[in-house]
Amino acid sequence: MSDLGAGLRYLGRGQRWAFGHGRWYGFGLLPALVAFVLYAAALTALAYGADDIAAWATPFADDWSDFWRDALRVTFAALLWAAGLALAVLTFTAVTLLVGDPFYEKLSEEVEKSEGGCPPGSDAPWWRQLWRSLLDSLYVLGRALLFTVPLFVLGFVPVLGQTVVPVLGFCVSGYFLAAELTSVAMQRREIPVRERLALLRARRSLVLGFGVPLVLCFLVPFVAVLLMPGAVAGAALLVRDVADGHRDAPAAVPPPAQQASPAHPAPPHLPGPPRR
Incomplete structure (x- = not known):
C-alpha cells in the first residue's frame, strides 16, 4: 500500500511541477492537443460504425429472436467501443510522445535538472532516437495486447465481465501507460526496453499507483491533454527512484575464497618445517 501511495505522490508532484513552470507546461500541451484531436475523431467514427461492425461480426444471430439478437449486438458494440x-x-x-519527442525530452530534462542533475543522454541523431522510440513503443504495445485481448474476450462472461474484468483492464492500462511515460527518462539513461519493463515489474505497486489514477483521469475528455505535461514530469521523478536507485545499489560481495563456511570448513592449519 505504501508503494501505491508513493506512485500517486509522484503523479501529484509531476502535476505541481508542470503547473508551477508555465512555460514548460504550455510547451508540453502542443503535442498532446494534436494527438487528442486525432483520437477524438477516430473514437467518434468508431461509435457511429460500431452497430454495423457488430452486425457484420455476428451473422449467426440473424435468425435469433429480436431481443437476443439485439442484446448480443448491443453488448458487442459496447465492448468494441470500450476496447x-x-x-x-x-x-x-x-503517439503523443512520438509526435512531441523533442518537446517532452526537453521537459523531462528540465525536471531532472531541477532535482539536482540530469544524465547526459545519447549522442545519436534525432531520427535514430525517434526510430528507437517507435520500436520500443510497438514492443510495449505488443506486451499490453497480450493482456488486453484476453480481457476483451472475458468481457462477454456474465458477472465476471462486468466486475473483475474492468478492474483488471484499468490495472493493465495504467501499468503500460506508466511504461510509456517513463520511456523518455529511461531512454536518456540508455536502458533497453526489456530492462525497463523488468525494473517496473519489480516495483509493480509503485507503477500502478502512478498509472491507474492517470488512466481514470484520461477517460474524461480533454483531461489527457491538460495532464500530459505533468504526467511526463512525474514519470521523470519516478524514474529517478526506480532506475537510479536500482543501478546505484551495491552489488553483493562474494565471500573471500579463504573464508570458512559451515558447508566448506577451512582446512586445519599445519605447521611448516622448522626453521634452521
Missing part, C-alpha cells in the same frame, strides 16, 4: 477506448488510452501516450 477502442482502452486501446486509445494505451496508445495515446505513445
Whole structure:
C-alpha cells in the first residue's frame, strides 16, 4: 500500500511541477492537443460504425429472436467501443510522445535538472532516437495486447465481465501507460526496453499507483491533454527512484575464497618445517 501511495505522490508532484513552470507546461500541451484531436475523431467514427461492425461480426444471430439478437449486438458494440477506448488510452501516450519527442525530452530534462542533475543522454541523431522510440513503443504495445485481448474476450462472461474484468483492464492500462511515460527518462539513461519493463515489474505497486489514477483521469475528455505535461514530469521523478536507485545499489560481495563456511570448513592449519 505504501508503494501505491508513493506512485500517486509522484503523479501529484509531476502535476505541481508542470503547473508551477508555465512555460514548460504550455510547451508540453502542443503535442498532446494534436494527438487528442486525432483520437477524438477516430473514437467518434468508431461509435457511429460500431452497430454495423457488430452486425457484420455476428451473422449467426440473424435468425435469433429480436431481443437476443439485439442484446448480443448491443453488448458487442459496447465492448468494441470500450476496447477502442482502452486501446486509445494505451496508445495515446505513445503517439503523443512520438509526435512531441523533442518537446517532452526537453521537459523531462528540465525536471531532472531541477532535482539536482540530469544524465547526459545519447549522442545519436534525432531520427535514430525517434526510430528507437517507435520500436520500443510497438514492443510495449505488443506486451499490453497480450493482456488486453484476453480481457476483451472475458468481457462477454456474465458477472465476471462486468466486475473483475474492468478492474483488471484499468490495472493493465495504467501499468503500460506508466511504461510509456517513463520511456523518455529511461531512454536518456540508455536502458533497453526489456530492462525497463523488468525494473517496473519489480516495483509493480509503485507503477500502478502512478498509472491507474492517470488512466481514470484520461477517460474524461480533454483531461489527457491538460495532464500530459505533468504526467511526463512525474514519470521523470519516478524514474529517478526506480532506475537510479536500482543501478546505484551495491552489488553483493562474494565471500573471500579463504573464508570458512559451515558447508566448506577451512582446512586445519599445519605447521611448516622448522626453521634452521
